Amino acid sequence: MQRLILISLLFFSLCAGAQTSTTTTTGSWYGKADVVLDGTFNNYLTQLIVKQNGTKVEGIFGYYFRNGYQSFFVKGTYDPKTRQISIPEMPVTFYKSNSIDGVTCNMSFEGTLRVSKVGSFIRGAFVSDPRYRYTCPELRVLFSLDSLVEQNEEISSAVVKQLWQPSVDDKIVIDGADGPEIRSAEPVAGKTETKGPEVNYNSLVTRFKQRQSVVATEMAVKSDSIRVSFYDNGDIDGDTISVFLNGNPVIEKQMISAKATTIYIKLDPTKEYNDLSMFAENLGRIPPNTALMVVYDGDNPQEIFLTSNLQQNGTVRIRKKPALVK
Structure with missing residues (x-):
């Protein structure tokens, strides 16, 4: 009888233990x-x-x-x-x-x-x-x-693999008084290589100013620096763009596709807002020139669809969120 009770208790404890283990995630x-x-x-x-x-x-x-x-x-x-x-x-x-x-x-x-x-x-x-x-x-x-x-x-x-690392094609943009400073995101000999924009600056700026810049949306960010990625929105049809930060070119004649064209922007804190504009170098096979722009503010992505043509530049106006008063 005692043996039967012990067996019963053991069976009950095993069942209870199994139930406890299986109900955990x-x-x-x-x-x-x-x-x-x-x-x-x-x-x-x-x-x-x-x-x-x-x-x-x-x-x-x-x-x-x-x-x-x-x-x-x-x-x-x-x-x-x-x-x-x-x-x-x-x-x-x-x-x-x-x-x-x-x-x-x-x-x-x-x-x-x-x-x-x-x-x-x-x-x-x-x-x-x-x-x-x-x-x-x-x-x-x-x-x-x-x-x-x-x-x-x-x-x-x-x-665990890191979610993302800069590639050799990625660019870091720091807007200053003398225009944007563009750096390669790939470290060279332990340092970041500084490069100037390989553009015909005056010609590109003149063409940009000849078109109307239309603010498609405004967004607020918490960070002083943001990561911005451009993708072709829809069919990959050869859309080619240049990108301007506050009227200065930071990317020239870049074909956008399913692979991200990425820049890192240090926002100018002296400005009320920073304008990021997409200039259409062509209209691709399917006009107009459209792109999905993803702005990463820290770990938070925001998606914006931009459209540009030969008369207008699609623009996103970026404002810094005011600091919380403690």
């Missing part, structure tokens, strides 16, 4: 995220390695997309009553990009843990800010727990 999860739109689009092979501590979760989110892999640390929350896991601000490559280095959508993940005899799953979706819900549509995913991976394995930063 800790573990390695994998799944395929699909775009919630009509038609056939690229999907994302995703992995979520999570360590849960009470209602807090942290770990690594990674995904394969077309030609590459990205991964980065994430932090979020878990509600044991509703079994809801929430992870905010997860950068995900734009679903129409031709490579993993394309436009980034800032998305949040909301999912629900489900445990059954079949296995453990997290069903949820990646959603963007409502302002970009049409540009960055919802991605639905069903994560499955990888039972072959030990749940108590430490999360190592060694497996």
